[in-house]
Ligand code: BES
């Protein structure tokens with residue numbers, strides 16, 4: 442599908458008219474009714490512009506116009522969701538040519554609309570043998586035309602470029618997230634990163650098992666011990682060419698390609714969803730790729746410790762004490778609290794080899810954050826108030842919302858070990874996402890601008906794409922927005 446811009450609405454193919462809920466709605470509907478030769482009262486009766494509401498209208502030639510509701514004062518996320526829903530649900534019915542009336546809307550709305558359209562083509566049927574694709578619109582011959590006055594074209598063109606960059610990367614991350622463990626190992630993530638780095642001109646190094654042993658990443662190695670597939674540490678670095686990057690941002694993402702729980706094995710009911718325990722890695726790798734594609738003026742470092750967490754005679758056992766890359770010892774109380782253990786080495790590696798101004802880690806870390814916030818926000822943990830505000834605002838702008846949780850030292854008691862420097866689990870079913878964050882904090886060497894995002898509820902969720910939870914791509918739009926506004 443290709444995208445172009447035009448000034449005049451031409452009556453070919455389908456037309457989508459996005460409409461928000463405001464006092465102007467009756468007049469807007471009257472104008473649409475006039476264009477379509479209908480009584481205004483009919484549209485005013487049948488369409489209230491609720492978010493994602495769709496009203497298809499046919500003219501006497503059979504031409505189709507969709508009125509698409511956006512709700513009240515729509516933010517980018519309403520645009521994105523409404524468009525994605527419409528294009529996903531209609532993809533096999535759409536004409537090869539679809540136009541959207543976007544005149545008067547700003548670049549952020551246009552970007553979100555286009556990203557929504559692109560997102561609507563997502564196909565979860567990765568491993569079906571019969572993949573008959575009947576969407577003319579999403580084929581190579583498909584065409585999306587954005588109708589806007591000429592004065593809006595330069596901004597709209599930039600918005601389309603950004604949406605296409607984001608859409609393509611996000612789709613690849615969804616595929617990686619949705620891939621099961623027999624199609625995805627730590628090396629799969631490493632290969633993706635190496636390829637992306639080559640393609641978009643940033644540096645990617647992969648530390649293999651031998652190298653991890655040589656350098657002493659004992660925490661990552663201890664989690665991988667029970668698995669047949671070797672662990673990796675991915676180290677990606679993007680520096681813009683020709684421009685001075687003002688800030689250095691270090692990102693660390695949890696890349697557990699499958700989490701059985703290890704010897705502290707999970708119950709089987711929802712274990713299959715644990716193929717998605719690399720949502721932090723997807724957010725970090727995706728952000729590096731998008732930043733490199735768009736040549737953003739930021740120095741970015743992305744670290745992904747990646748492993749499976751499996752059960753075997755060689756697995757780490759509860760009670761074992763391991764030595765992390767930082768030199769700190771960890772008593773493993775529960776092998777299912779493996780994310781924080783590998784992140785300890787990820788953070789340790791970042792802080793020993795780079796000098797980031799800001800450090801953000803992302804991880805599908807705890808069920809506890811889901812108990813606290815459900816599926817509507819990720820947990821945000823930081824001692825830095827300014828960083829908390831900046832990240833929360835990026836969350837509100839993108840709809841990838843964050844909610845700040847406390848990091849008081851009272852919770853530090855939960856991770857005190859009798860025998861080692863820290864333990865990986867309190868042993869109590871209380872405040873689990875906070876004690877996990879306190880554990881991570883002890884590996885940040887008091888960095889003044891560190892934030893931890895627990896995205897367990899947000900990375901894999903109910904979507905229109907399937908009946909089971911599946912990947913959302915959470916975090917990439919959030920971080921790119923944060924980077925845009927960092928200066
Ligand atoms: N990967 C899980 C967290 C998770 C749970 C992600 C549900 C997505 C959905 C993590 O490794 C884990 O198992 N955490 C345990 C920690 C506990 C044993 C201390 C948890 O939260 O139950």
Ligand code: ZN
Nearest residue numbers: 700777778779
């Ligand atoms: Zn676990």
Ligand code: ZN
Nearest residue numbers: 697700718780
């Ligand atoms: Zn996990």
